[in-house]
Amino acid sequence: MPELPEVETIVRGLAPVLRGRTVTGVWTSGLGLRLARAVDVRGLRAVSVGRVIADVGRRGKYITLVTRAKGVRDAEARGVCVHLGMTGRLRVQPADAPRAPHTHVVFSLDGGDELRFVDARRFGFVAPGDPLAALAALAILGPDPLAELDADALARALATSRAPIKAFLLDQSRVAGLGNIYVCEALFGARVHPRAEARRVRGRAAELLAAVRATLEGGIARRGTTLRDYVDADGFAGDNAAALQVYGREGEPCSRCGSAIRRRVDAARSTFFCARCQKR
Ligand SMILES: [Zn+2]
Numbered sequence: 687m688p689e690l691p692e693v694e695t696i697v698r699g700l701a702p703v704l705r706g707r708t709v710t711g712v713w714t715s716g717l718g719l720r721l722a723r724a725v726d727v728r729g730l731r732a733v734s735v736g737r738v739i740a741d742v743g744r745r746g747k748y749i750t751l752v753t754r755a756k757g758v759r760d761a762e763a764r765g766v767c768v769h770l771g772m773t774g775r776l777r778v779q780p781a782d783a784p785r786a787p788h789t790h791v792v793f794s795l796d797g798g799d800e801l802r803f804v805d806a807r808r809f810g811f812v813a814p815g816d817p818l819a820a821l822a823a824l825a826i827l828g829p830d831p832l833a834e835l836d837a838d839a840l841a842r843a844l845a846t847s848r849a850p851i852k853a854f855l856l857d858q859s860r861v862a863g864l865g866n867i868y869v870c871e872a873l874f875g876a877r878v879h880p881r882a883e884a885r886r887v888r889g890r891a892a893e894l895l896a897a898v899r900a901t902l903e904g905g906i907a908r909r910g911t912t913l914r915d916y917v918d919a920d921g922f923a924g925d926n927a928a929a930l931q932v933y934g935r936e937g938e939p940c941s942r943c944g945s946a947i948r949r950r951v952d953a954a955r956s957t958f959f960c961a962r963c964q965k966r
Contacts (some may be wrong), residue, residue: 691905699919
């Protein structure tokens with residue numbers, strides 16, 4: 687599933703192509719997204735057609751397309767919110783290029799291009815935000831670990847939680863944008879055991895935040911982690927998989943101490959860690 691670095695890579699790829707373009711129409715496949723919920727076509731048209739894409743941004747793992755009527759600045763940002771789910775892809779292509787299978791939402795743009803949302807498994811979503819801040823998915827998000835969170839705020843939040851640190855970091859209302867891969871990597875980087883109680887690691891908030899940031903920034907620098915489906919806005923796989931220290935490396939030697947990386951499964955998610963470097 688795409689996490690913060692993959693979404694950020696896509697946003698950086700799309701922003702220069704989409705900024706300033708006018709949306710001229712919206713098409714949908716008629717199939718529901720995010721577990722078969724219907725797409726709000728009328729709402730999407732209301733926030734996009736005849737409007738200019740003023741900005742392409744990211745909140746946690748969500749992509750936001752802020753639109754504006756020509757020459758008018760809205761009191762609150764309006765536009766479209768996209769979540770890539772498991773297999774979602776967002777690309778700009780010429781309108782006359784064949785549409786990929788599983789294309790579910792298409793925004794026609796001035797100049798003859800289309801912004802296409804393709805999602806084989808349909809766990810993603812494309813929703814109107816009028817305003818964007820009113821979308822529940824965005825409203826619940828905690829601080830962004832790259833742009834907003836600081837060590838003191840993280841320490842205070844950790845102090846209030848008895849959850850395992852891994853679950854704490856995956857909770858989007860605590861920290862926005864992390865998923866299973868980058869949490870495993872960040873905990874390894876900070877030498878924190880994935881099942882350590884959050885409040886017990888509050889004294890290490892600065893190291894933990896530094897590891898989270900280093901992990902995310904490395905992922906962005908290498909244009910995302912491709913295990914199976916993820917591609918960037920130009921359709922290319924990311925290079926970060928080779929840089930992963932623990933994720934997917936069960937049985938391989940730890941890069942720091944040489945002992946075998948372990949995998950354990952909790953709530954159907956795999957956790958990869960080094961039991962020697964990450965003591966409880
Ligand atoms: Zn180790």
